[in-house]
Amino acid sequence: MAELEAILNLWTxxxxxxxxxxxxxxxxxxxxxxxxAGARMLITRGGRRVxxxxxxxxxxxxxxxxxxxxxxxxxxxxYSSFYDEDSEMPYGLxxxxxxxxxxxxxxxxxxxxxxLNQSFRSRKSVVILSAIDAKACGQVGTRFALNDxxxxxxxxxxxxxxxxxxxxxxxxxxxxxxxxxxxxYVAPRVGLLVVGAGDDAMPLVEFAGRLGWDTTVVDGxxxxxxxxxxxxxxxxxxxxxxxxxxxxxRDAAVILTHSYEQDxxxxxxxxxxxxxxxxxxxxxxxxxxMLGEVGPDLGLTVEExxxxxxxxxGLKIGATDPVSIALAIIAEIYSVMEGTSAKPAxxxxxxxxxxx
Numbered sequence: 549m550a551e552l553e554a555i556l557n558l559w560t561x562x563x564x565x566x567x568x569x570x571x572x573x574x575x576x577x578x579x580x581x582x583x584x585a586g587a588r589m590l591i592t593r594g595g596r597r598v599x600x601x602x603x604x605x606x607x608x609x610x611x612x613x614x615x616x617x618x619x620x621x622x623x624x625x626x627y628s629s630f631y632d633e634d635s636e637m638p639y640g641l642x643x644x645x646x647x648x649x650x651x652x653x654x655x656x657x658x659x660x661x662x663x664l665n666q667s668f669r670s671r672k673s674v675v676i677l678s679a680i681d682a683k684a685c686g687q688v689g690t691r692f693a694l695n696d697x698x699x700x701x702x703x704x705x706x707x708x709x710x711x712x713x714x715x716x717x718x719x720x721x722x723x724x725x726x727x728x729x730x731x732x733y734v735a736p737r738v739g740l741l742v743v744g745a746g747d748d749a750m751p752l753v754e755f756a757g758r759l760g761w762d763t764t765v766v767d768g769x770x771x772x773x774x775x776x777x778x779x780x781x782x783x784x785x786x787x788x789x790x791x792x793x794x795x796x797x798r799d800a801a802v803i804l805t806h807s808y809e810q811d812x813x814x815x816x817x818x819x820x821x822x823x824x825x826x827x828x829x830x831x832x833x834x835x836x837x838m839l840g841e842v843g844p845d846l847g848l849t850v851e852e853x854x855x856x857x858x859x860x861x862g863l864k865i866g867a868t869d870p871v872s873i874a875l876a877i878i879a880e881i882y883s884v885m886e887g888t889s890a891k892p893a894x895x896x897x898x899x900x901x902x903x904x
Contacts, residue, residue, distance in 0.1 A: 550760035551599050555590045556668060558598045559661045567593055570614045571657035572649050574601050575624065575680045575730045579645030585723060586732050590661075591615075601649055602627075614651050622652045622689030624680050650678055650730075656689055659702045663693040664734065671736045671762060671798065672696040673721070677703075677714045677729060684728025685710075691729075694718055696736075736798045737762055738885050741823075742781075743790055743814040744805035745772035748829075751874035752802065753781050759882070766790045768810055791817035800825035800881045802861060808838070816842040819856055825884045827861030827877065835859045863890055 562569050574587040582603035589599035591611050600607060606627050617623045628646045652660065660676060667674040673696040679685040692703025694714050705711045710729050717724045717731035724731045740756045742749050745767035756763045757780030765781045767773040768788035778784050788810060795801060801823045803814045811828065815838055818826055828835055839853040846853075862876030863883075883890040 550758055552588070552664065552668060553760045554598045555588060556661065556665050558590055558592065558596065559658075559665075562592055563658075568654050569593075569657055569661075570618060570651060570653040571660060572599075572601055572610050572614060572651050573660075573678075573732075574647050575650045575678060575732075576648040576725070577645060578647075581645040581647050583647070585730070586734070602647065606647070606649075610649060610651070615653070618651050618653045621687065622650060622656055624682070624688045625649050625651060648680065650680060650688065650690075652689060660690050660693070663701045666695075666701065667734055668737055671739065673718065673736050674701065674734045675714045675718045676732045676734065677710055678732070679710075679728060680730045681728030736796075738881075739764070739796070739799040740881070741766065741790060741793065741795065741799060741801040741818075743767070743801065743803045743810070743818075744807075744829075745769065745774075745777065745784070746804065746806055748870040748873060749804060750777060751871045752804075752877060753778050755874055755878040757781070759878070764793065766793070767805060768807075789813040789817050795821040795823045797822050797824045798885070799823050800827075800885060802827050802829070802877060802881075804829035804861075806830075808834070812838045812842060815839070815853075815857075816845060819848065819853055820846055825858065825881050826856060827858035827880070829861050829873075830859075832859060 559569055570591040572589040572591065574583055574585050577585055583601055587601050589597055589601045589607060591597045591614050597607065597611050601610065617625065626646060626648050663674050663676060675694045676690060677692050678690045679688050682688050691710060693701040695701050698715055698718060709727055713724055713726050713729055713731045717733045721733055723733045737760065739762040742752055742763065742765045745765050749765065753763050753765060763781045764783040764785065765773060765778050766785045766787050768786065770786045773784050773786045775784050801818050803811050805811050836850060839850045843850050843853050858880065862873060863880045865876050867873040867876040879890065
């Protein structure tokens with residue numbers, strides 16, 4: 549999400565200067581590729597670019613030709629990254645796949661970026677429906693976008709098939725392809741609630757900021773919960789408990805106040821919440837004692853509480869210091885929120901790797 553935020557910030561700058569931009573979006577991937585469908589790059593008239601659509605092998609080529617390729621409207625370009633020693637192509641680093649990139653500029657790009665901006669700022673999902681196969685559906689380009697309730701943000705229904713595909717993507721919360729159309733599901737930005745403003749919370753908030761997450765720090769100790777200590781947080785609040793904060797399934801919460809009373813109050817407030825991830829720092833024995841105290845008040849057994857809680861928090865990576873512990877926590881949150889399992893990028897005896 550940090551990449552999307554950078555794209556949106558540059559787009560806003562160019563809008564204020566009344567400058568046209570060109571948007572490149574990966575819409576289909578065949579074989580192995582560093583970036584997947586939905587990856588974007590923004591190109592300005594002045595030669596600036598933000599975002600990536602490959603591992604560095606396509607960006608310069610796309611930037612060089614994007615403007616004349618879109619002179620007559622949106623275009624879909626096919627780029628192969630299969631390694632060829634005899635090729636004179638200025639791209640292709642041997643990823644072993646093919647990507648199809650939708651290029652749009654001017655008003656077409658602005659409409660897409662406007663929908664993405666609304667989704668990013670409100671932390672609501674959006675589905676963007678694009679025609680990517682001229683043979684199947686005529687002129688390529690983005691046709692419409694739906695908000696999280698299925699309402700049109702721009703454009704109009706392009707036949708029942710396209711609308712049905714978009715609504716199906718929204719319902720399933722995943723991108724779909726059919727009939728020459730690409731229905732891209734853009735999930736809401738992840739939120740992170742950090743309960744505790746000690747020194748070990750600082751690298752956690754910094755990692756979250758680098759990922760573009762919407763981060764809130766809460767602590768009852770006003771000398772710790774300060775903007776100076778957490779410049780990358782979206783909010784820094786002085787409160788003993790997060791009970792007044794709305795928490796959704798796209799929010800993760802981590803409790804690490806190192807205060808028994810504050811940790812217990814936070815557990816009582818967050819265990820019944822809709823948080824997609826809830827973790828607590830500290831020994832398992834200490835946590836079980838808290839659960840035995842707060843569980844009855846919530847009508848939950850200790851075992852029921854445990855099923856809703858990550859304790860000990862974070863992936864087992866041998867972390868021993870605040871930064872590596874923060875890395876372990878962030879990695880586990882990312883895996884849970886993206887619905888993936890935390891496995892090695894390349895397994896023994898397998899060719900599967902990051903470029904899969």
